[in-house]
Structure formats: C-alpha cells, structure tokens
Amino acid sequence: MSSPIISLGEVTKRFITTRPLQNKNPRSLFRRKERVTVEALRGVSFSVQSGERVALIGPNGAGKSTAIKIMTGLLEPTAGTAQVAGVVPWLERRALLFQIGCVFGNLSQLWPHLTVSDNFLLIGGMYEIERLELRARISRLASHFGVADLIYKRPSALSLGERMKCEILSALLHGPKILLLDEPSIGLDVIARLTLRQLIIDLCAELGTTVLLTSHDTGDIEGVCERVIVINQGLAVFDGTLAELRRRFVSRKTISVISEADSLVVDDPRLVVSKISDRRFVVSFDPSQITTNHAVSRVLTNSGVIDLAIGEPPLEEIIALAFEEGTCSAP
Amino acid sequence: MFRSLRALFWIAFRTELFNLPQIISQSVFFVLILSVFNFLWREGAKSGLPLPASASQMVWYLAVTEVIALSVTAIHREIETDLHKGRIAAALLRPVHYLKVICWQAAGTIIARILVFGVVGVLTAVALTGEWPAHRDIALASLALTPIACAVLIIFIVSVGLSAVWLRECSPVYWVFQKCLFVFGGLMLPISMYPDWFRSIAAVLPFQPILCGVAQGLLGATSYDLLRNLGLLVLWFLVGLSLAAYLHARYVRKVLRGEL
Secondary structure, eight states: OOOOSEEEEEEEEEEEEEEEOOTTSGGGGTOSEEEEEEEEEEEEEEEEOTTOEEEEEOOTTSSHHHHHHHHTTSSOOSEEEEEETTBOTTTSHHHHHTTEEEEETTBOOSOTTSOHHHHHHHHHHHTTOOHHHHHHHHHHHHHHHTOTTTTTSOGGGSOHHHHHHHHHHHHHTTOOSEEEEESTTTTOOHHHHHHHHHHHHHHHHHHOOEEEEEOSOHHHHHHHOSEEEEEETTEEEEEEEHHHHHHHHOOOEEEEEEESSSOOOOSOTTSEEEEEETTEEEEEEOTTTSOHHHHHHHHTTSTTEEEEEEEOOOHHHHHHHHHHHHHHHOO | OHHHHHHHHHHHHHHHHTOHHHHHHHHHHHHHHHHHHHHHHHHHHHTTOOOSSOHHHHHHHHHHHHHHHHHSOOHHHHHHHHHHHTHHHHHTTSSSOHHHHHHHHHHHHHHHHHHHHHHHHHHHHHHHHSSOOSSHHHHHHHHHHHHHHHHHHHHHHHHHHHTHHHHSOOHHHHHHHHHHHHHHTTSSSOGGGSOHHHHHHHHTSSHHHHTHHHHGGGGTOOHHHHHHHHHHHHHHHHHHHHHHHHHHHHHHHHHHTTOO
16 A cells, blocks of 8 residues: 555544633632643544545644644644654745635635636646646636636636635646545535535545545535544544445444334334334334344334344434543543 | 745736726826825915925825825735635745735736836826926936835834734734824925924834835935935835734634644
8 A cells, every 4th residue: 555645653642732710710810811731632643644534623723723723834833743744844935726626615815806717827826837828727727617617707606616716726736636625515505415425435536635524514524535434532543434424433223114004013123113104103222232134124024024224323323422431531 | 936036926916007097096096196195285385384395306205106006905804814714824834925916916916006106106197297307317316216115115004004903903013103103204295394292203103204204206316315215115125024923823723723
C-alpha cells in the first residue's frame, strides 16, 4: 500500500484559555478571570489513503475543527506528528495550500460583487495558474458540473445548489489532491443534495481527489463516504467503514412483519414482539445473541405472514451511539 | 505571486470601470460641487475674502482633493462584512494574504476611479475657470502624488474596517475618520487658511499630507514642499500598513485560539 496522503500520529492539542472566576471564589475579589487548559485533542491518530472518501464526524466541541485546523496548517499541535500531502502542515503551510481545496457550506468564498467567471479567474490567479490553462480548466469543470451557462452571473443571482456547485468548482480549480468539505449540503433541497453527492463521487473517481467531509447530515456520510472517523472529546473513538460502524454499534435489529392474523406468536424469549397496528408487528432482537436467519425462521413459523422486512436503526441513531460510547470511554 | 496580484488588480479595475451607475452619479456630484465652489470663490474674491490664491487656483485645488476623496471606496464595509461572515478566517486557506487581496483589489478600483474622476475634474475645472493651472510642472507632480495619497488613505480605511473585530461595527469609527479627513486634511480649504493651533494639530495627523499636501501644488507650492509631502506619505503609509498588519494578526490569533 502507498504512503497515506493524510496521517496524524498521536496528535494532542491543548489551548490555554480564560474563564470567569466564580463569585464565591475569594480570588475573584482581585482577579476576574482564571487561566484554564483545554485539551481539544488527546492523541488522535488516523491516516487517509489517496483517493479515499472519509467522513470526520463528531458532536459539537468534539475536536473536529481543531483536527482540520491542524491538517490545514492553521494550528500547530502541542504534541504528535502530522503529514498532509507530503508536508508538515504548520511548517510548510503555503506549499500545502496548493494541495488542498476547502469548501464551507455555511460560508461563501466567492466575491459577491464579481461574476462567477471573474471569481474563478481571480482564484486561479491566486494559485498562479497560467491564463490559458485556467480558462481550459474552468470550461472543463463548468461543463462537468453543469454550470457553464451560469458563470457570467453573480453568485447572488444563483440558487443555493448552483452556488454550492460553483463553490466546489472554485475549490478544484488548482487541482488539489485533497478536498475538505465542511457541511457542503447545508440548506440544500433533496434533489440538489443528491446531485451534489453524485458529483463529488464522480469527481473523485475521475480526478483521484481525496475527500475529507465533515457533516451532521447522515445522508452525506452514507452517500459520499466509504469510511467514517468518529471523534469525541478529543479522541478518535471509531475509525472504519460504515458497515463496521453498523456492526459495532447496532445492538438491536428489527423485523417488520405484515400478517393476516391479529396476533404474532414467536416461541423464543430473545425475540421481542411489538404490535404497531392491527396486522403490523415489529420483532426486535440482539444480533449478538441470535442470528438474523434464525429470527426470520422463527417469525415464519406463523402461517399468516404476508410480508417482512429486516431493518436496522437509522444511521443517526448509530452515530449517536458511537458518540455516547466515546463519552463513556473517555477518561 | 505577481500573477495573483495582477489578476486582483485588473479584475477590480475592469469591474469598477464598468460600474457605470455609480461612476456617472458620482461624476455628476463632482461637477456640481466644483460649480458651486467656483461660484463661491469668485463671489468671495469679489467681496474681499482673504483667499490664499486666486479663485481659479482654489477651484483646481478642490478638484484635486475631491478626486482623492471620491476615488477611495468604502472598503471598510466590505471588510466588516468579511469579518462577520467569516470570510477573513476562510482567506487563511488561500495562498495570498487577505490584506494583499483587499489592498490590490482596492488599488484596481482606485486607479479606475482616479482615471475617471481625474478626467472629469480636469475638464470641469478648465471649463469653469477657463485656464490651466498656473504652475504646470508642479501641478503635474501633484497629480502624480494622487495615487500614493489614495494608497495611504486606503491602508487607514483597512484598519478602520478591521476595528470591527473588537467593535462589531466600524461605521462610527469611519464616520469620525472621514470627518477628520475632510477637516484636518483640508478638503475644501487649504490648511494655511486655518488658525495656528489648528495647523499644529493637523501637522501631526495623517490627513493633511493626503489631501492638502498633494493639492498644494495647485496653489504654488515648491517642488521641495511636494518632495517633503511624498516623504510624509511614505511614512504614514508605513504607519498605516503596520497598524493594519497588527490588527489582522490580532484577529488571526483570535481565530486560531477559537475565540471567534
């Protein structure tokens, strides 16, 4: 396997900050604030291979932003090592900025008073791209993104979905090896979200760009990423594929059953039956105690079963469980 | 690096040059102001008002100070918006420094405006006074200082914009700054017409070299005066640049500490 494009080794980051002293503290007579050390990251390690699409998720204040700031060279860790696109981010930040592209869902990086085309020319100029080469890239990417006839408009005249496509296009103009996407689908409608996700997947396949996505939208995570890193309280509590995440955190599976009869009887105490409506039932079980095969066969002993569907909790619930585990296991 | 700055400059230059509604309305305002003051100075001269120069020279003086004042756009508002929307923090992820981006864009805009208002000012002044400036060489040297004066002005306005990091809104600061520029800079009246105490205050502020110092060539200042003013402009530019860089660095430190 080739060397990873992103690697963080035991990265720790401590911030020294201030907080107001409580009134009952006698020192508050003389000092209004006290210095406290906040440990944002506590030995986070992970690596990402070139071309991978990875979601970095975690609850607010988990340490995601700190990790991203370290990866983009905006912060130097207190301890640990990091290499992004072959450079140490905080030591060679300018070189690194030519290798990464960033898109923020809640922050437009396009100048509102310029046309989209001028924005692209300006951004291309910042990355020292030859004018002819730049025009060729704009034309190629614009047709790929389906925004070729929008680039002579100002960003304010575009819909949110169109603007986001232009934002991603602008982040790709300099041909970055890594694309950092922070909540890219925020505020987009369902169709625009699906289009955007497909676009990101196609693009990575075509250009071999590595994608690091942070999102609270599980649809983005499922739709775009093949791997998930869960950060909570400064620790990487999970690093693996979505299937592994499900395997580890899904403690109960369900079988939805439609029956001809008004009741459903299963002769196994490990299967719990709940009646949803007249002829609809949900049978839940712990997959570590009983296999899905066995559970289904027990349900099918009822002669009146018309239809059944095996289900898992939605990804939101699984991620919430992963967050909880991180909280519990944190020292 | 040069390609990026050239792109910033030219796109801003082109955009401003084709911003016709604003350019036309401000040109009309400019012509109106010059016409009113032309009338005022001529009536003042007739009634024995002690002017430091002829009425025509005073109109030329005003034409130059107005070109400088009109050419500088309200860049502080742009910076304030960038701050509130987090665009300055995002600019840390671009390979060109935010201050360079903002200053080179402003340079493109200002040069476009100086060209337009310069032509409007010269044509209007000639039409109103019926004559060219008396000391043509010195007048040309004065005009050459105009972009430098604008650069000094813009760097201070950038600092005003960055004050929004602590004040949330920089409009009150800009209001004070603008009034100081008009009064201590000698927008309409040369500083030599003011009392001594006022002149001694104006001498230690950056406003006088920006407006009066540049336009004094139209009132018969010597080449030494203009050279001295150039020195002052360079000095104030460095002061303004240091202030803007310091404020930006303080802001970046706040961002990196997660305080914003």
